[in-house]
Amino acid sequence: xxxxxxxxxxxxxxxxxxxxxxxxxxxxxxxxxxxxxxxxxxxxxxxxxxxxxxxxxxxxxxxxxxxxxxxxxxxxxxxxxxxxxxxxxxxxxxxxxxxxxxxxxxxxxxxxxxxxxxxxxxxxxxxxxxxxxxxxxxxxxxxxx
Numbered sequence: 001x002x003x004x005x006x007x008x009x010x011x012x013x014x015x016x017x018x019x020x021x022x023x024x025x026x027x028x029x030x031x032x033x034x035x036x037x038x039x040x041x042x043x044x045x046x047x048x049x050x051x052x053x054x055x056x057x058x059x060x061x062x063x064x065x066x067x068x069x070x071x072x073x074x075x076x077x078x079x080x081x082x083x084x085x086x087x088x089x090x091x092x093x094x095x096x097x098x099x100x101x102x103x104x105x106x107x108x109x110x111x112x113x114x115x116x117x118x119x120x121x122x123x124x125x126x127x128x129x130x131x132x133x134x135x136x137x138x139x140x141x142x143x144x145x
Contacts (some may be wrong), residue, residue, distance in 0.1 A: 074115040082109040
């Protein structure tokens with residue numbers, strides 16, 4: 001492979017390839033002295049990290065964050081959420097925080113990991129949905145948020 005012989009690659013070999021062009025040469029030998037050869041050229045392009053946006057919706061009891069992440073050359077494998085500077089053990093695409101836990105809206109960051117092991121730089125930009133208009137509650141005769 002690219003001028004190097006892989007040892008112990010009788011039927012299967014797995015290698016990591018750097019960015020660039022690589023020639024894969026497979027040679028087979030029979031017990032009768034025959035030889036067969038196949039050459040494949042593989043072009044490895046640089047990995048592109050995922051892109052993410054984070055949205056925020058707010059209810060009377062919680063803040064709900066949702067990630068919208070894409071990986072153009074693979075897939076998003078994992079998510080990392082940070083709450084007030086501390087990484088939390090949640091790997092989901094969404095996060096819900098009870099307002100009873102905090103006096104004010106905490107700082108939330110999101111990073112995503114792609115299938116090549118690259119993390120996106122933390123996303124802190126949050127977009128708030130407009131507040132829902134108050135609703136009339138018939139039983140109590142008041143407007144509710």
